Amino acid sequence: MTKKASSEAHFIAPDAYPQLMSSRAAAQAMKVLRSAETEVKAQVAMEAHVPPMRAAILQYVDELEHAAGDMLMVFEKVHEIRGFAETAGLITTGRIADILCRYMDDMYRIKKPLDTMIVTLHVSAIARAARAEDDDLKMGEVVAGELAALVAQRLADASR
Amino acid sequence: MSGAGFETLKALIVEDNAHMRSLLRALLNSIGIKEIAEAAHGQAAIDALRDRKADLVLSDMAMKPMDGLEFTRHVRNHEHSPNPFVPIIMITGHTEKHRVEQARDAGVTEFLAKPITAHNLFSRIAEIVERPRAFVRCDSYFGPDRRRRVIDDYAGPWRRKEDFQDMDVR
Numbered sequence: 458m459t460k461k462a463s464s465e466a467h468f469i470a471p472d473a474y475p476q477l478m479s480s481r482a483a484a485q486a487m488k489v490l491r492s493a494e495t496e497v498k499a500q501v502a503m504e505a506h507v508p509p510m511r512a513a514i515l516q517y518v519d520e521l522e523h524a525a526g527d528m529l530m531v532f533e534k535v536h537e538i539r540g541f542a543e544t545a546g547l548i549t550t551g552r553i554a555d556i557l558c559r560y561m562d563d564m565y566r567i568k569k570p571l572d573t574m575i576v577t578l579h580v581s582a583i584a585r586a587a588r589a590e591d592d593d594l595k596m597g598e599v600v601a602g603e604l605a606a607l608v609a610q611r612l613a614d615a616s617r
Numbered sequence: 618m619s620g621a622g623f624e625t626l627k628a629l630i631v632e633d634n635a636h637m638r639s640l641l642r643a644l645l646n647s648i649g650i651k652e653i654a655e656a657a658h659g660q661a662a663i664d665a666l667r668d669r670k671a672d673l674v675l676s677d678m679a680m681k682p683m684d685g686l687e688f689t690r691h692v693r694n695h696e697h698s699p700n701p702f703v704p705i706i707m708i709t710g711h712t713e714k715h716r717v718e719q720a721r722d723a724g725v726t727e728f729l730a731k732p733i734t735a736h737n738l739f740s741r742i743a744e745i746v747e748r749p750r751a752f753v754r755c756d757s758y759f760g761p762d763r764r765r766r767v768i769d770d771y772a773g774p775w776r777r778k779e780d781f782q783d784m785d786v787r
Contacts, residue, residue, distance in 0.1 A: 465755045465756060466753055466754070466755040467753070467754045467755070468751050468752070468753055468762065469751060469752040469753070469754065470751050471749035471750065471751060474702045474752060475700075475702060476749055477626070477672055477673065477704060477745060477746060477749070478622055478625075478626070478746065482622040482625075483622060483746045483747065484622070485622040486622025486623050486648075486746050487622070487743060487746060487747060488622075489622060489623060489648050489649060490648060490739050490742065490743050490746075491743075495647055495648055495739075496735070498646075498647035499644055499647045499648075499735030499739070500735065501647075502640065502643035502644055502646070502647055502735070503640070503644075503734075503735060505643065506636060506639065506640040506643065509636045509639070510636050510637075510640070512636075513634060513636045533679065536679070536710040536711055537634075537679075537710060539710045539731070539732075540709070540710025540731030540732060541634070541636075541637070541710075541731065541732065542732065543732035544640070544731070544732045544733060551732065558710075562713045566713070566715075
């Protein structure tokens with residue numbers, strides 16, 4: 458069923474194009490998605506990927522440190538780290554990366570120059586947190602909190 | 618439990634990080650999807666789709682030389698696209714508002730912010746299975762209807778009243 462809503466836009470209802478599966482198969486698929494067996498399998502898959510993900514994070518951290526001065530590269534790498542860190546079990550690393558991502562995103566959005574000191578502090582903290590495998594969370598909690606407060610202040614100043 | 622609903626599906630994973638591709642493959646395997654192709658960037662994904670159909674696509678956003686946005690636009694709009702209606706879940710660490718809007722306007726079906734969890738990925742897949750979206754075709758856009766929620770008892774003013782004159786509203 459295709460309907461014309463205005464002189465320009467045509468709406469194509471779900472029953473008018475090929476669907477992923479029949480409604481019967483969809484019901485079965487939803488049972489699979491919500492089953493305890495699937496949950497266990499997925500958990501095993503996630504845990505099996507922690508070591509390689511952690512290795513990938515360390516590779517990104519090396520690249521992040523070598524990107525000093527190239528803010529575009531820092532931007533790319535820190536977003537990658539934010540995306541991967543928690544999956545690798547590096548909670549604080551992800552949190553600090555998230556603060557830097559938000560800082561860079563907001564400064565680009567309001568078209569203000571980045572403060573290299575802020576970026577350098579974060580890069581250093583990310584590197585330390587990622588490499589402190591056994592004490593990741595405790596080590597970084599205070600640092601992350603202080604960096605978040607610093608960034609919030611700088612963003613408030615930049616927005617005035 | 619048999620994964621009958623998913624066992625016949627073919628998926629395509631478009632992601633430049635091999636570890637993330639491996640994780641996504643393992644998560645799809647866990648719900649019964651076995652036929653999975655992989656590509657490291659958008660152009661490779663387009664090439665892969667020429668050789669093999671996909672019923673479901675998981676795509677990263679930031680990739681080189683072709684990113685996930687351009688890939689999505691190609692799938693939705695190219696005259697030789699094998700399936701312009703294929704569900705595309707965009708998975709990315711770039712979660713700024715304008716990035717989400719870019720993904721929406723490129724025609725992605727679902728958006729998933731990294732870090733991913735099995736629960737979040739499965740909830741996006743469930744959304745596609747349970748609530749398939751209407752598509753919209755106009756001069757400037759082809760893809761899933763970008764208005765996600767329709768409130769049946771909404772009593773306020775319509776912003777685009779003409780949109781509702783001749784269409785089913787769920």
